[in-house]
Amino acid sequence: MQQSHRHPFPAASGAQGGESVTSDRDPAVEQEDYRDLLSAQMQAFLELQRGQLHEVSGDAAELVDAIAQLAEGGKRLRALLSYWGWRGAGGAPLADEVVQAGVAIELFQAAALIHDDIIDRSATRRGKPSVHRRFELNHAARGWALDPVHYGQAAAILSGDMCLSFCEEVFAGIAVPNAASSAARRIFNRMRTEVMAGQYLDVLEEVAGPGRPAKQAVERAMQILRYKSAKYSTEHPLCLGGALAGADAGLTASYSAFGLPLGEAFQIRDDVLGVFGDPATTGKPAGDDLREGKRTVLVGLALNRATPAExxxxxxxxxxxxxxxxxxxxxxxxxxxxxxxxxxxTMIARLSADAYRALDLMPVDGTVAKALRALADRAVQRSA
Structure with missing residues (x-):
């Protein structure tokens, strides 16, 4: 009989997924414990990959180094939502299955950021050089031949592709019952496909948008926002965690009713920060979205409301x-x-209210509800 493959991650807590567990744990403490386990498993997995690449060539390990540096930062919003989706569906606290799911989601997020920064020509990410810029600077510092910009972009594309491969490898190693695995797999696959489609629509709007009707700019921007960011930032991770723990259709629907408006509010907040945010807080230059030509909801609203000259x-x-x-x-x-x-x-406030109303109706215990409310507050009231 063929043995199933499991990644050599550290054990999460000995807890097994699928158990119906009630807990009076402080959700903030539980969440920090989860973040610690997530970071440890991410580090262990990337260290394993680094070792395998060293067998190919020491030079190739730089691809993993770039991924590891990017994956160190971030809010972990998507992984945390998957965790509380798992817990709300009766999953055991700090179970290995949901920690691995969080690692897979965070690796996909890293891959998306690497490619997004190339597309947007962004020189910084989280206050540090973006991955393609990192490789470009390495090229210049070492005095290598040919074009450092091309080298940086090529190396970053390969890092992003490798990161996509890694996220699939981690996700495929999660051991849950077949029914839960199939449901979670459908969400994971759809999430990745939708992000790529949304990213393409974003690129398309930059070049085709000036010739399209301004009255529909907000509608087009909302479609891009929904599939490029909102669904994979909140709705899909929450539903994926629930699916891994065997969530039924009713709970999954309540997760979507909460997650989608929250994700849309989160992304519109991001659009506002991309124009009006403080670079010291956001880690990006002031007005970066304007320089990149992003046709966001904020820009669409301005096109509808401005004077003809403006x-x-x-x-x-x-x-x-x-x-x-x-x-x-x-x-x-x-x-x-x-x-x-x-x-x-006003849109952020309305969408947030929709999300909070859905949360009030969600059939989860008080610990999960409290944790999801705190994450929602951070998502829409943030300054970075």
């Missing part, structure tokens, strides 16, 4: 390679002055 200026300068600080200030002034910023905040 709309022409916004269309002309958005994404311009020579956009300077004065232009950024002018574009910010248009977005704020026409009421687009205020309307975006």
């Amino acid at each position: 709309r022409d200026f916004l269309q002309e300068r958005l994404g311009s390679p020579d956009l300077d600080d004065d232009d950024v200030m002018s574009l910010r002034g248009i977005i704020d002055g026409c009421g687009a910023l205020s309307e975006a905040e």
Whole structure:
């Protein structure tokens, strides 16, 4: 009989998934314990991969080093939602299955960020050089031949592809009953496909958007937001954790009713921070989304509300390679002055209220509800 493959991760706690467990644990303490286990398993997995790449070549291990540095940071929102989705469906606290699921989700997130930064030409991520920029700087520092920019992008694409491969490897190693595995697999597969489609729609809108009707800009931006970010940031991780623990259709539907509006509010907040955020807090230059030409919900609202002259200026300068600080200030002034910023905040508040109402109706115990409320608060009230 063929033995099933399990990753050499440290044991999470001896707890087994699928048990119906009630607990009076402090959710904040439980969540920190989960984060610690997640970090330990991520480190163990990447160290294993680094060792395997050293057998190929010491040079190739730099791909894993870049992934490891990126994966160290972040809010872990997606993994934490998968954890509480698991717990809400009766999964045991700190079980190995849901820790591995969190590692897989975080590796997918890292892959998406690597590729997204290449597409957006972003030089920084979380206050550090983005992965393609890291490789570019290494090239320049070592005095290598040919184009450092091309090398940086090529190496980062390979790092992102490797990270995608890693996330699949980790997810495939999760041991749960067949029915739960099949349900979780469908969510995991759909999540990855939707993100790629949403990313393409985002790229397409940057080049085709100026020629499309401005009245539909918000609708198009919401479609991009939903599939590129919102569903995979909140809804899918929550449902995936639930599926691994055997959640029924009713609970899964309640997870979606909470997760989708929360994800949309989260991403609109991100759009606001991409224009008006403090670089010291966000880790990205001021007005970075404007320089990248992102046609976000915030920009769509401005195109609908601005005067014709302001709309022409916004269309002309958005994404311009020579956009300077004065232009950024002018574009910010248009977005704020026409009421687009205020309307975006209203949308965030409305979507947040929808999410909180769904949470109040969710059939989960008080520990899980409290944890999900805290995550929701952090998602929509953040400054970075």
